[in-house]
Amino acid sequence: MLDVKFLNEKATKFKQSIKKAKQIIDIGFDEFVKTPMYPDRVQYYMIIAYDELDQILCHILKEIKKTKKKEDCIKEVIDEEIFSGKVTRAIIDFKNFRDDVLNKGFDLSPKQMYFSVKNIIDNLYDQFIPELSSVVKELKSKEPKLAIPVNMKKVNDHAKAVKSAVKKIEVFLKYPLEEFSNNNMFIDRMRYFLTVAIDSSLWICRHILRVIKVRGKSCFDELYKRNIITKETADFIQDISDIRDKLINPEYDFDPEFLYKTGKESVFYFRKYIDEISYSILKGSVSGKGRS
Template sequence: MLNVEFLNEKATKVNSTLKKLSNILQFGEDTFLKTPMYPDRTKYYLIILYDELEAIACHIVSNIREEKVKENCLEKLSQEGVFSEKLNRIFQDFVNFKKKLFEENFNYSDRELFHLSNEIVSTLQNFFIKELAAVVKQLKEKQPKLAIPVNLVKLNHHASTVKSEIKRLNPFKGMSEEEFINNNFAIDRSRYFIVVAIDSMLWMCRHVARQSGLKPSKDCFINLAENGILEQELAKKLSEVASLRDTLADPTKDIDKHYLFRLVKSEFEEIANGFINQIAYYIKHGKKAD
């Protein structure tokens, strides 16, 4: 989902870097070419600017394609057609500049650097923030309307954390029960991964309960079930795992290794995915799934 706070932060850094570049370029070409410090600083600020734009581009493209995009985002953004052709050309020029800069070990003509930098800076200053605001507005309008006013960015973050920790359990799923219970490394890592996932699920649970106007409860999962948000059976399983959180987090405390093996093998993944799916349905529809 769109993280406007993140985009605002990155856009502010873009503006700040553009001002620094503009302060150098305003002295003109002759001074730029005669002052060795200026080309060096310009390259430095351009790299910073590129990284900030790349971060913005990754977030925008990820939202457009509804999948996580982490690499070559500025180039991909230029191909999406959501910005003006003038900006798309600048994005592509910037991508080519970055490639050339690194491929040629920073050997870049100072005169060429000055004129390209001028074009990049002036175009971004004149068009980027205004067009970014329009793109963000369009993407926000396409986002699904929620029945429950939750912080979707943070909820997605914690849901991703849960799924990530489940994936980290995969190397241990292929073990036999005997192999697992006699492997201290597998037990130690499994305990840690499950604790991280539990913490994220507890955050999600408490946030949803709070945003739903429920009274605080010692057992958040049961509380959600009693208020028709989670299935009763799922809530019991979540409560059982969560009750072991402190024990799992303390390596000096014993844990039932056979139970831990069952969690790692499949039960924890089933419980966690069930929780995420039921929470997602609830915040979208305002009721438990039929």
């Protein structure tokens, strides 16, 4: 889902950098070419603005095409015809300008820089942000309405952390119990990844309770009471959370067989937790899926 806060921050930085370059360009051609400081500053501000623009476009592209690309997204965005012809041409010119700057070792002639930058600014300065707002509004209208209005980006980040930790745990479970028990590195890593899964699961739980304005001693039990997760999931995640401090304490010794068994159960229940949370954020509760 779109991270509007992220886009607002990037758009603000983009506009600030473009504005600083524009202020110098507006001084006029003659002053620009005879004052060495001006081309250096404009070049600096434009490179910053381009980087912010690229991050904006990558985020938009991720929502449209479900890609994970984090840079050099301009060509793909242009192919999608997201913006008007005028803004699209300015974006292409911006990319060409940035490539010229890099290829020539930041040594464009003041004359070339002045006219290139002026053309870009004339077509982007007043039009890009309004068009971006329209694109964001359209994309947001297509997103599913959340039954629980959480911060989806942060929830997704923590959900990914849980899933990643579970995958790591599965690696150690491929070994027989005896081999696992005799390998201190396996045991230490199992403890670490269990802790990662616990911490991110707890962050998600607390975030949801803050959003729905609920307080309680047992975070996961509160989710269960409101049909956000099932009882068996709440019980397991709460039980393993209760031993979190022992997991991170190197002086506390766990029975390897207990860790191995807990790891196996965790693979199932942490995934179940993320699935139930995801379902409830969209649908409101897991009651339609059946409860334990």
